[in-house]
Amino acid sequence: MxxxxxxxxxxxxxxxxxxxxxxxxxxxxxxxxxxxxxxxxxxxxxxxxxxxxxxxxxxxxxxxxxxxxxxxxxxxxxxxxxxxxxxxxxxxxxxxxxxxxxxxDVTTPDPIPAERVQTKVVIEHTSINPNKAAHIGHLRNSCIGDTLGRLLRRAGYPVEVHNYIDDLGNQVADTVVGLLHVPVHGQYARFGDFCWDLYAQVNQAYKTDEALKARRVEVQKALEDGGNNVSWIATLVADRIVRDHLEDMAQFGIHYDLLVHEYDIVHMGFWAAAFEKLKQSPLFVKETEGKYAGCWVLKQPPAAAEQTVLSKPLEPLEATAPNVSAPERERGLATADGEGARGACKERQEGEPDGGGEDSEYNPDKVLVRSNGVLTYTAKDIAYHLWKFGLLGQDFLYRPFEDGIWTTAEQGEPGSFGRAKRVLNVIDKRQEYPQAMVRLALQALGFAEEASQLHHVSYGVVSLSPATAARLGIDISEGKSSYPMSGRQGIGIKVSDLLAQMEATVEAVRPRKEGISSRQVAAAAIRYFLLRFNLLTEIVFDFDQAADLHGNSGVYLMYQHARAAKILRDGGWAAAAALTPTALASPLSGDGTSALPTPQVPSDLLPEERALLRHLADWPDTLEQAAAELNVTLLTTYAFELASLFSTFYDAAPVLKAPEPLRTFRMWVVARTRLTLADVLNVLGLPAPDQM
RNA sequence: GCGCCCGUAGCUCAGUUGGAUAGAGCGUUUGGCUACGAACCAAAAGGCCGGGGGUUCGAAUCCCUCCGGGCGCACCA
Incomplete structure (x- = not known):
């Protein structure tokens, strides 16, 4: 069929x-x-x-x-x-x-491997500090994470998506300080926009106002303690801003299953449990001297231990390569008489004389508990990850948040979140080191398997092109090729602003006003733009480039889909036009199939027909490869190529006017293309409109 | 200083488990709508794949080296 x-x-x-x-x-x-x-x-x-x-x-x-x-x-x-x-x-x-x-005529589909159905994948993405509006760098993270979630679900894995809310972090503390002490006047559409400016002004004020800086430390302490006025303000701020973030992301088709609050990790005793476990490991020690005296520290392992983890068999995913590794330390020692890192040199002079193999002048060890007893972010992250894998022996309580999203809560009901077989963390590449430390902690605790199933999905940051930076009023006289966004300086493109601008652009250029709204088109164009690049490529965001809706763009993909749907409707194949991609996805879903007449493939295929068939045939393999490699670019490239080949086919091969049986064959090709394109668009999180 | 990532057309980027004549979009030039949706298509121009060595039947892809960028090396996250 x-x-x-x-x-x-x-x-x-x-x-x-x-x-x-x-x-x-x-x-x-x-x-x-x-x-x-x-x-x-x-x-x-x-x-x-x-x-x-x-x-x-x-x-x-x-x-x-x-x-x-x-x-x-x-x-x-x-x-x-x-x-x-x-x-x-x-x-x-x-x-x-x-x-x-x-x-x-193929009717025997490849089944989804049984083992896959039991491999629960937890994906953490977004995880924006809940203290100000989201910008396009955050949006890239969310688009990548959401797409990976869709991809793995489509490939047959059970997927659970987390958004980590760092409601005890220093950034929230800064916004609270601002609310209490720094007056900001002006009209703002949303609280997050107000906080965007507020946060920038607080950071400005810190430079000159010592009293304010002192206040900052007090606020941080108050958050850590909880149960006071200031901590409640922080809770309210975080909650309100998270709602802004979720509202932004929802417009791009991005959704979550669970919000995990740092507050709950601390207040439900997760760290205490993790701490007890970690103390069993010889790598976790309280330093008595040196730079980290008084701190609980996670030590780098001896080289041998690391080898076993690195030589894990066939892991198609991202290379496990903590950037501070044993070989590096050895190299460092070999040139030890050289300069070395500043603080570390001093450290070494008074270091242990025995050279027990553990002392290192670079001191790549990670502090988990500061000498004043306050936890670092990584400490809480370790507790969180033990929980993600179901290794902590403790669980959160949960309550509904909004729109089907759940949140951790001090008071709530038990749930069945977590207990992952695989964990994907979508975090920008600047945070490789702390991510490696989380993995190291799992190793140190003897959870080698889980450590190997913890993947940092690393991606490059988004910065601004000179033209776009100039438009924001940034001084570009330095002549740099790109300008970083900075929350502290209030430099960046807010998601809501970008969407509004793009919507206006779409509204101005669209030839028809049917089908999906300009806002949906705009969101899809942005989403596709942010997904097109290799994960490790740093995106230099240029508004004019992103707003180009021709050629390799999300609009082009949707347009070709709408065009195919129109042909099917006009040609009397309405049932084929109505098929959903699940007809391709699930071997058991059965039937859509009878909706399509059997085609008679001509012996003298046009090159445009064969090229299209060939590409259609490769979709299952592309999907599998993308899922195995967590490679989003494979999907965008495939999608554009498919749309492009269809457009060429459309131009070269009349469908509706073709004589039978050619007409049926070409209609079948259109139907199959539309279905496959809808499938890809779905995985990419883009709409597949019937008209636009 | 140490490490990681990157350098492909004027611009922005694909292509890197080694394969056949290195691709796309934008921009430039030219042509195509009394329409199966022109938000499209066709064609042209544009490349010592940063430089130099090496490995082999074969290198943009692997190794070495140099040059040039980005990032990381906190009791921040």
């Missing part, structure tokens, strides 16, 4: 393995350790729908020419129903041309 999807790459790889195994056996050889089968779509259409370099990889093992090996593989592959023919090309490529009729 032709609506089911299978992974063609995996299908071909499986059969290639069988064929290659046979060749190896005939030569009296086993499967080489490091040999992986790679099946990919060649860049050029002439090179086939899929191709493999397997013959070239086998050549040194079999001691035969690659072309010969490829030719030996051919008979095996030619028998496959999905393969129309194969070709062997010069260096030793084996190219596959698919039998598209067979592909459209």
């Amino acid at each position: 032709g609506i089911r999807v299978i992974s063609v790459r995996r299908y071909l790889a499986r059969h290639l393995r069988e064929a290659a195994t046979q060749l190896l056996n005939e030569a009296g050889q086993g499967w080489p350790e490091d040999l992986q089968i790679v099946v990919e779509q060649p860049a050029r259409l002439e090179h086939g729908d899929y191709a493999t370099n397997l013959a070239m990889r086998l050549a040194p093992v079999l001691h035969r020419a690659p072309v010969q090996i490829a030719e030996a593989l051919q008979p095996f592959m030619n028998q496959l129903p999905l393969v129309a023919r194969t070709e062997v090309v010069r260096p030793g490529f084996l190219n596959f041309f698919l039998n598209w009729q067979a592909w459209t």
Whole structure:
């Protein structure tokens, strides 16, 4: 019935393995350790729908020419129903041309691996300090996190999304200080906008007002203690601002399952429990001398322990690489007579003379409890992560917050949050070190498996282009290529402002006013823009660039979807236009399928038709790869390519006016494209409008 | 100083488990709507993939080195 999807790459790889195994056996050889089968779509259409370099990889093992090996593989592959023919090309490529009729007839979908369904993934993202309005840097975090959540859910994992509310942090304290002591006048649409200015002014005032700085310390202490006027003000501020943040994010289709409040981590005794556990570890000690005298500190492990963790087998996810590692320390010692880090040099002079292997002039150890007894952020984060993995032996209480979101609470009901098998933390790359320390704490406690399942999803910050910075009134006479945003200086583009500006832009340029609103279009354009870049790429945000709604943009993707939907409606395939992507997603959901007539694939496909079919066929593999690598760019690239190929197809191949059976075939292609595009848009968190 | 990330078209970026002639968008030039939705398509111009070595059948991709950027090296988060 032709609506089911299978992974063609995996299908071909499986059969290639069988064929290659046979060749190896005939030569009296086993499967080489490091040999992986790679099946990919060649860049050029002439090179086939899929191709493999397997013959070239086998050549040194079999001691035969690659072309010969490829030719030996051919008979095996030619028998496959999905393969129309194969070709062997010069260096030793084996190219596959698919039998598209067979592909459209596929009815056996790949099942979701059972083990996956039991792998609960907790994703933490957003986690904005609740003391002022959100800016576009925060929005990038949320878009990435939300997309990863959608991606993993689509791939079959149970996903729970957390937003960590740092309601005891210094930034909240600063906003409270401002509320109490720094007058700000003006009209503001929202509390967060008011606090945006307030926070900047407080930080300005700190520079000259010693009394205010002293007050800051008092407020911080009051928050830590809780149960007083100041701490209640902080609670109210955080709560109000969180609502602003959630309102902002909701406009971009971003949602959460649970808000975790730092206040609750502290006040429900999570740290006390974590502290007891940590004390069992020799890496967690109270320093009696040196720079950290009086502090409880998490020490760097000996090199050996780290090795075992680093050599964890096939983890496709992000490399585990704490930037302060044992090899680095050794290198540091080797050049120890050099300058070294400032404070650390002094430290070393009075360091332990025995060189017990643990002393390090860099002192990469992490303070968890300050000498004054106050916890660091990382300490609370460690407790939180023990809880995330269900390792703490304690749980929060919960109550509904709003719109289906729950929050931790001192008084509430028990819940079933947490207990994750895998944890993803979407946090910008400047925080690699503390993230590595959280993982180290898990290792130190003997939770090696959990440590390996804790992933810091690291991404680059968003800064402002000179033009955009200038528009905000920032002095750009320095001539830098980008200007960082700064909450303390009140420099940045607020999410709500950006959305409003973009909405005005859309309203001004859109040719029709049907279907989704300009605001939705604007939000989608922004979201796509923030997702297009590699995670590690630092985005230099330029308003004019982001506001370009042509070409590779979210608008283009939605437009192609609307265009496909229109053709289906006009062509009498309304049922196909109404199918939801779950028809592709779930092998069990059954049926949408009867809504699509069986196509008769022409023997003389147009290049534009074949290019489109080829790309459609690759969606299941792209999805799997994106999920395995947590690679969002793969999705945006796929989506744009799909939309682009469809547009080319549309231009080259008339659908409604085509004679039968060609018309039915092309309608089927349109239906399938629309469905796949809707699926991708859904994973990307963008609307899939029927008209716009 | 130590470490991590990055350097690809005029601009902004894809492509990096080594593969076939290095791609896209924007910008520039040219052409295409009495319409299956032009928020589109087609074509042209534009590249020693930062420089230099190395590894091999084959390098933007891996290794070494230099140059140039960003970030991190707190009893902040």
